[in-house]
Amino acid sequence: MMSEKYDLIIIGGGPAGIAAAIYGSRSRLKTLVLEAKRKTGGQPATYHDMENYPGVPETTASELMDNFKTHAEKFKAEFKRGQVAKIETDGFKKLVKTKKEEVYEAKSVIIATGAEPRKLGIKGEEEFKGKGVSYCATCDADLFTDLDIVVVGNGNSAVEEAIYLTKFVNKLTMIVIHDEGVMDAEKILQEQAMENEKIDFVWNSTLEEIKGEGLVEKAVVKNIKTGQKSEIDCNGVFFFVGRVPSTDFLEGVVDLTEHGYIKTTKQMETNQPGIYAVGDVRDKVVRQVITAAGDGATAAVMAQGYIEEEDYWQNNVLQADKEVIVAFWSVTDQASIDLVAKLENMDLEAKGYKFLKIDTYKNRLISDRYQIEEIPTVMKLKGSKVAEKVVAPTEKELKNIF
Template identity: 55%
Template sequence: MDKIYDLVIAGGGPAGLSAAVYAARSKLKTLVLESDSAGGQLTDYEEMENYPGFTDITAPELAKNFKEHARKFGALTADGEVQRLDLESSPKKVMTKDGKTYHTRSILIATGAEPRKLDIPGEKELQGRGVSYCATCDAEFFVDLDVMVVGNGNSAVEEAIYLTNFARRVTLVVIHEEGKMDADSLFQERAYENDKIDFVWNSTLKRIEGDQMVDKAVVENIRTGELQKLDYDGIFIFVGREPSTEILEDTGVELDQSGYIVTDEGMRTNVPGVYAAGDVRQKPVRQVITAAGDGATAAVECQKYLEATEHWRENVLDTESEVIVFFWSPTDDDSLEAMRLLEELEIEEKTDKELVRIDAYGNDFIPDRYGVEEIPTVITIAGGEEKERIIRPTAKDLEGLLA
């Protein structure tokens, strides 16, 4: 078998690279698979004003720093767009579109999100020929030309402002009534103050026209139903994003109704050893700082999972002796009393059985895996199979373990 990684990260954005920093620093064999240049959605923007500790840095510069930091601690990176996952094999498999397969003990999904399409006539046909979803990528093609920006959130307004450095005029199409936008007040103020930005209120884009290139935009006033056909050289669409979760098809990983990955506060999915971080997961705030935090959390939790599973394999599953597993918590009085009684019994000295203690408070993976819901619980395992379970054992129950 090829090299087995401790953690393979699908996605090289802020979430994936932050996880790589923490994982590699903890000496986990870590690989980051990047489908594009490192930085993920960061590379779609220019300004970066709200990442704590950096008052004067661009988004591409920050993305570069993320990657260099991860490499400093030994994380490996490779070009490769993940196409499919095999989460049932042991170790797990990550397959890329270029035919490579990577084996890993755990996986972090940090594939981010893609621009949401309007699905209107002309959009697909003219994408790349005047229709764009990235001002940073394409602004230089519209020097001294007239462009339209559809959307009114932070991304739309920020990109409209950025486009004024290149275009002759920028028109922002806003679905709300005049003076109302979804963007933060800071971005709104900057847009209003920019004399190269015009606004079309109460409107949506209905159709894009052009032969080989964008030529016209048909805009509808949602109040009156009036249609306007306006001349534009470029259309930039920023109406939100959709999670990139195609690789999870038929894997059993839980998604919400919008397609985002469902995780707990530890970034754990419903599949053991599989984590999700950043814009691809269900969360209320999608910013670089929250993605980085997700990645750090995922890496720490992943390390706990790997340590717990390795300890379990070595001391329970692979041992020839019968194993008594004691699930307890240092915060539970009954657990402490049961622990005292077990130590007095000296099970390992008086029998050929092994005693393994699992702190359910500090690491809940194994308890969850075995359906341990009450503490303390004692499970007897032989040959990897459960033989007996005692919930909240009495002194007599514990004495019976000597038999």
């Protein structure tokens, strides 16, 4: 199958991916966002409230994500539906293949696949999925209007979603593993939950089992201190107990942590040149919309630099029809300036060479690839092979190179 070609392909349409699309397409990179789900927006698209995005004091999470997408489309970023099954790399060329066997070619790839809701695997959880068990308040809240539900979890997401659910349900019981009054959520969210008349708490407890005849009817709760079990009558159970990174398709492509998150540098670089990871899918401490957007912006800027650097090297060195002399230098280093002046006065073009200057500060990737540790360094290449490499060459060493 013929592949469609792009400068930049972003896998995942959450805040990190769309922010990368804004920066990439605005830099005139032909940019594609591949999103596996019907609606773009990632994890925030499943939430309702959005109170902590700077400069936007009043909005919903889905409205904010819609604005992200509109912004990217303004700069001609493309959005397509597709679940990626594989990424293959061949130097500068990356092939992104979907489960429907669509193939897209890119010079750079940004992975923004985020994370999926964590499942506890308790008895009844899988059986009642879609029959009272849910992982998304925004998706399913209206199905539980005037009914009683249980929420499992006590972090920011759990408390935020519980507060949202109280707009629909009759009563909500939060099962919290900690001692009374102790929760993992931010203080302001804890206060809002404690003050909400529809929310009750069961402390020092875990959910043991979900029961029902066709639909959820009861939640079995166990006190972790006494071991005593009790049943709560309910019509639904919502789980908000963390997330698992969506990296199954990346095994052997990029380095992962033991928990499946992608290892990156602070520049969002993976161990594969030209492949970056952003947002909740990468190994990081803070996972918020604002930090995800920052990751996306950083990765897109880095990808642009990578593409420009690689394009230049491919066109002027690897595809050159003659031997190439490359001077690795810096405008802040006097020895570099002196050497470049000498080389420019040697009329190398007339001698059958192509002459290039590579600023090691601006072209870090090329410099690292050829292990340039000191400047000035002169290198002679025949195609992709290094024929000569000399650090701070003397007059005699320069003559020997030619």
